[in-house]
Amino acid sequence: xxxxxxxxxxxxxxxxxxxxxxxxxxxxxxxxxxxxxxxxxxxxxxxxxxxxxxxxxxxxxxxxxxxxxxxxxxxxxxxxxxxxxxxxxxxxxxxxxxxxxxxxxxxxxxxxxxxxxxxxxxxxxxxxxxxxxxxxxxxxxxxxxxxxxxxxxxxxxxxxxxxxxxxxxxxxxxxxxxxxxxxxxxxxxxxxxxxxxxxxxxxx
Numbered sequence: 239x240x241x242x243x244x245x246x247x248x249x250x251x252x253x254x255x256x257x258x259x260x261x262x263x264x265x266x267x268x269x270x271x272x273x274x275x276x277x278x279x280x281x282x283x284x285x286x287x288x289x290x291x292x293x294x295x296x297x298x299x300x301x302x303x304x305x306x307x308x309x310x311x312x313x314x315x316x317x318x319x320x321x322x323x324x325x326x327x328x329x330x331x332x333x334x335x336x337x338x339x340x341x342x343x344x345x346x347x348x349x350x351x352x353x354x355x356x357x358x359x360x361x362x363x364x365x366x367x368x369x370x371x372x373x374x375x376x377x378x379x380x381x382x383x384x385x386x387x388x389x390x391x392x393x394x395x396x397x398x399x400x401x402x403x404x405x406x407x408x409x410x411x412x413x414x415x416x417x418x419x420x421x422x423x424x425x426x427x428x429x430x431x432x433x434x435x436x437x438x439x440x441x442x
Contacts, residue, residue: 244339244344244433248344299347300341300347302347303335303347303348303349303352304334304335306349306352307335307349307352307353307354308331308333308335308354310349310352310354310419310421310424311333311353311354311417311418311419313331313333313354314333314354314417315333315354315355315356315359315417316353316354316355316413316417316418317355317356317359317368317382317404317413317417318356318359318400318404319414319416319417320332320333320356321333322356332356332357333354333355333356334354334355334356334357334360335352335353335354336352336353336354336355336360336363336364337351337352338351338352338353338426338427338430338431338434339351339430339433339434346430349419349424350423350424350425350426350427350430351426351427351430352426353370353426358400358401359401359404362385362391362401363385365385365387365391366385366386366387366388367384367385367387367388367391367401368382368383368384368385368388368401368404368405369382369383369384369385369431369434369435370382370383370413370426370431371383371431371432371435372425372426372428372431373428374428375428376422377418377422377425377426377428378415378422379412380412380413380418380425380426381410381411381412381413382404382405382410382411382412382413383405383409383410384405384409384410385435
């Protein structure tokens with residue numbers, strides 16, 4: 239019904255209070271003994287086992303996600319349009335499939351939660367230096383804007399800087415329509431972008 243189900247699903251799995259650094263290996267958990275901490279120990283073990291089951295299937299899902307995003311974006315960075323393919327079958331492509339909502343928190347390996355970005359812009363996006371917004375329900379118009387760490391970045395680098403210049407003289411610019419997936423069904427979800435940008439004010 240148009241309501242974001244992710245928070246509810248995370249609460250069912252009790253992931254809302256679980257950080258990655260808090261997840262122990264099931265093999266290293268202490269034995270469960272009959273004491274006042276029994277229920278807490280059982281829950282902790284169950285959370286650890288769920289996490290490791292998810293990680294076991296991660297490689298196949300990650301490869302599928304990356305391939306689907308690369309195909310949708312024609313293997314070009316959505317910000318700058320660069321094509322950086324593998325050369326001679328060696329190494330890695332310079333274009334990467336980035337998650338909008340972090341996989342570790344949301345486990346969303348779907349194309350609408352992905353962006354094809356060169357390594358520089360992938361880093362800048364994940365570091366909240368730049369971000370995207372979409373105020374168009376038809377997914378025809380996306381805008382590149384500064385992220386919440388943009389000012390700190392701008393003050394820390396020598397000008398001119400490619401990432402800063404990408405925003406243009408007005409401090410924001412539209413994303414080139416030709417760099418977006420031709421099929422609007424595969425374009426970034428406005429809801430995921432809004433949720434991602436909303437995380438900024440929560441985490442500081």
